[in-house]
Amino acid sequence: MIIDIIPCLNDNYSYLICDEETNTIAIIDPSEFSTCDKVINQNYKKLDYVLNTHHHFDHIGGNEQLKNKYNAKIFGFSGDKARIPGLDKLLVDNQEFKIGSLNFVTLFIPGHTKGHVAFYLKEENVIFTGDTLFSLGCGRVFEGTNEQMFNSLNRIKSLPEKTKIYCGHEYTQKNLEFCIKFNPNNKYLIMKKEDIAEKIKNRKPTLPSTVADEIKTNIFLRYDDLDVKKQLNLMGASDLEIFSKLRDLKDNF
Ligand code: ZN
Numbered sequence: 001m002i003i004d005i006i007p008c009l010n011d012n013y014s015y016l017i018c019d020e021e022t023n024t025i026a027i028i029d030p031s032e033f034s035t036c037d038k039v040i041n042q043n044y045k046k047l048d049y050v051l052n053t054h055h056h057f058d059h060i061g062g063n064e065q066l067k068n069k070y071n072a073k074i075f076g077f078s079g080d081k082a083r084i085p086g087l088d089k090l091l092v093d094n095q096e097f098k099i100g101s102l103n104f105v106t107l108f109i110p111g112h113t114k115g116h117v118a119f120y121l122k123e124e125n126v127i128f129t130g131d132t133l134f135s136l137g138c139g140r141v142f143e144g145t146n147e148q149m150f151n152s153l154n155r156i157k158s159l160p161e162k163t164k165i166y167c168g169h170e171y172t173q174k175n176l177e178f179c180i181k182f183n184p185n186n187k188y189l190i191m192k193k194e195d196i197a198e199k200i201k202n203r204k205p206t207l208p209s210t211v212a213d214e215i216k217t218n219i220f221l222r223y224d225d226l227d228v229k230k231q232l233n234l235m236g237a238s239d240l241e242i243f244s245k246l247r248d249l250k251d252n253f
C-alpha cells in the first residue's frame with residue numbers, strides 16, 4: 001500500500017491510497033479538486049473511490065468534481081447522506097469494506113460532528129482519524145457532546161500501539177504549545193519539540209503519528225496524568241471532567 005500525503009488549503013491533509021496489488025486508488029477527504037487531481041494525474045491516471053470522514057467543506061470540497069471526472073464511488077457515514085455531496089455507499093459503525101485487496105473498517109466516532117467516522121486498516125496498522133484525533137490534540141466539539149468525543153478518542157486510544165495515525169490537519173506545533181502549558185513535566189513533549197519544529201521549518205508533514213506516541217504526549221488522552229490534574233487544580237475530578245476542562249481551555253487558547 002502506498003499512502004500519498006496531499007497538503008490542501010491552509011493546513012488540511014488529503015490522503016491518496018494506492019493498493020498496488022490491484023491498482024485500486026482511493027482518496028480520503030479530498031479538500032479541493034485541483035490539488036488532488038494533480039497528484040492523480042501525475043502518478044495514477046485514475047480514481048476509484050473517495051472516502052469522507054465527515055461532511056465539513058474542507059473534507060468534501062473535491063467530491064463532486066472528482067466523481068464527475070473519474071467516475072469514483074463516494075463512501076461516507078449513512079447519517080450524513082444529506083450533507084456529503086455525491087454519496088454512493090452509506091457506511092455504519094463497524095462496517096467492513098474493501099478497497100482493492102485492502103480491508104477497511106468504519107469506526108463511528110462522533111463528537112466533532114454527529115456523523116464523524118474513522119477508517120481503520122487493521123492488517124496495515126493504519127487509521128485515518130479526520131478531525132477527531134489530531135497529533136497532540138483533538139477536534140473541536142461542534143455537534144456532539146464532550147462525552148461522545150471522549151469516548152471516540154478512547155476508542156482510538158485502545159487500538160494497537162503501533163497503529164499509524166493520519167489526521168485531517170497540520171495542527172501539531174500549536175497543539176504542542178497547549179500540551180506543554182498544561183503538562184509541563186512530561187519529558188516526551190520536550191523531546192518532540194525540536195523534531196516538530198524541524199519538520200515544520202522544512203515544510204514536511206509531522207504525520208503520521210502513532211497510538212503509542214499520542215498516549216505518551218497528547219494531553220487529551222492524558223486526563224489521568226497527575227501532572228495535568230495538578231496544573232488544572234482538579235485533583236478529585238473524573239476523567240471526563242478533566243477532558244472537558246481541557247477542551248474548553250483549548251477552544252480559547
Ligand atoms: Zn471538520
Ligand code: FE
Pocket residue numbers: 056058059131168169
Ligand atoms: Fe477539518
